[in-house]
Amino acid sequence: MNPPSVLTAVEPVELRPPSGSPGSPPPRFYYMDSMRSILMMLGVVLHGALIYSSTDHWIVSDSHNSIFFSLLDAIIHVFRMPTFFIIAGFFSMMSLQKYGIKVFTQVRLVRILVPLLSTALIVNTLELYFRTTILQQNPMTFTRFLTQVLPQIWLSGQWVSHLWFLLTLLQFFAVGIGLYLLGRCLPNVHVASRLVAGLRKNCYFLLLIPCAELLWSAAAKVAPDLFHGSLCCGLFNLEDFMVFLPYFLLGLWLFRDPGLQDEFHRIARWEWGMLLLAIITQHIEANAHGFNTESLLRIYSFGLICALSSHICYVLFYQFMNRDSRVFRYLSDASYSIYLFHHICVVIFGYLLLNSNIAIGYKFLAVEIATFAVTLSLHHFLILRIPILRFLFNGKRIARS
Template sequence: MNASSERLHYMDNLRAIVMIVGVFFHAALAYSPQLHPVWMSADTVNSPLVDWVASFLHVFRMPLFFVVAGFFGALLVRQRGVGAMLKNRALRVLLPFVIFWPLVMAAIIAPMMWAVHNVENLPPLLEFIQSMMANPDAPQSPPSTVHLWFLYYLAFFYVLIWVLRQAPLGGVKRFLLDLHPMVALMVLPLCLIPGLSLAVVPYPAPESFIPQLWAFGFFGLFFVYGYWLFDSMRLLDYFERYGWALVAMSVLLFIPLFYAFPETVTLQNAYVHPPWPERALMVICIAYISVFMSVACLVLARVWLNQRNAFMRYMSDASYWIYIAHLPVVLAIQYWLLDQPGGWFYKFSVSSLLTMAICILSYILLVRWSPIGWLLNGKRKSLLRRAPVASEV
């Protein structure tokens, strides 16, 4: 096994960071000029800086998560076998989705209804919802997986592991893993282009309960490569010296991508394909940035986060709960902030940090030593004996 036990620390720490960054990412969207017409808690105070940072994070944050998830899946298969891995994933991924999805939906709808009836400076989306509520004949929105969509797709992807082990794909795996790392870095993004071509770009979160083919061709490939990466770390070994260079290349590619984005996303153009030349540029830039930044984050994490740290160990355990619980909390806080004075950075800081405090406190008091904590991370006794990250998302 090329991924030694020492190296698992950086994977564990990186997974925690990616999930916790999601809290600040969603909190920032309220202050995005581009998303003002379509985000539930959009504020009248905003900044173009939010668009730059949030859009850049959006390109690679979840692809990186699925690489790490695929790596963990391979670790479980190596330790326990495919059958035990599927059972473990059903308990840690599918069951939490089934349990928490209706609770999260109720927790999102309740403060939204309060805002519709009590907030003076309503965002455009809530004004639209308010008008729809006044029309009894208005069509109902289809159910959404909201921010839990990643659990929904992980359930499919873990079954994909069983399929990969049954299918005669050994030659494909050997071909990809035996490529020179520089060649692999150029080839792997090309594999993402068919999937991205099926999506509206910049790609939205695939929140529909109807599985989206493009999401399998994009996020699914990151998951598969993370699964195969477990058996060969050559790519990371080679680029360990070039992590910051990959970040710089990604930033350069992001500049034309950002200027190709629509100036404002509306309910009318949110799911409309841009013209082909513009769309092709966006697809290519997204494919390469998502791969370059995923590799960069992995190699930089191995340099900077490759040690066992008590605080990061605790935050890794808490991060799963924090991500599940955060969106209703941040939206409720931001609805209240809509009528309060203050600039965008003040409101972003209050909403994100207060959300983190509430989620961490609830984890400490209600989750860590409760059946909810056992469901998400296993019983505390078993956590002390297990290999790092072996049973986590």
């Protein structure tokens, strides 16, 4: 049996069998495949919406824009990545317990580093050349771009683009390994167990997750040069690490704690009221800046919206998508290719439609359809059928004859 993939298992996930029934087969659920594929495809929607957003200036921005696409971008943004990191944490702990640290590290490094480097060196280089020569109107030969411009882009960290997710995953995997080793060495503490039980009940721990946003904001005020932007040529971003780490830790905890799984599979009543209150607070304090009470309320309310929204997303998939589906199995497998190739497609198709006179709604649909068609075709006709490409862009080893 092969270890699970980089984000989630492509095959249906097997939960641990309940105690007292050692001979019974473990229960299986399928909503992780559905969640992974849909959340990945929402990345295409999000980046397409940025082109026509009235509040964001992206790589490609159409002069005709709408507040609708700003709202669409904002709504997807609050739950998509937090939910991804919960899934990543869950399957990291599952893989560590099932295969051990050595196999976990070997598999995850190949599944992440190989596609990361392949996409950065090939796909992102082509995108950066397009952006430099076409979008920035700085024509040059490809050779000159490679020798004079690209090294500066790599040193500044601009090469990372959408690949920041994979870089952050690598850092979180190191955290997961450390906590896995720590959990094997430390004995259970009853006081801590009682505290955890209180936080677990009705998922009250969700109220603590926004503290990571507050911590990052405080750190950014103290050392802005360190906490703004990426470090080490783009290899490390402290903001991404600090803000999303609680969700990865939640995923680790979720796998280890069957009691938490029971609580996390339903939405407590208090969550709806707090979500509404957080949205109202975010609207009222939208213009609050600095380091004052109003600004802290704005930061905490946004973090709470993200935490509650990711939980609601998780529960909805668990309740309505927990069934086997060949379509979502296929899309789950294809989602890695979609993620790696969609960014350059959205940029190019968005640019090609900039001067078109059609309504922006139709432009948006055209960008989405074209991007999905190209990325799925690349996956189906090239990645799946050519072993070397499957290794380079999906990190799956070439089978030996």
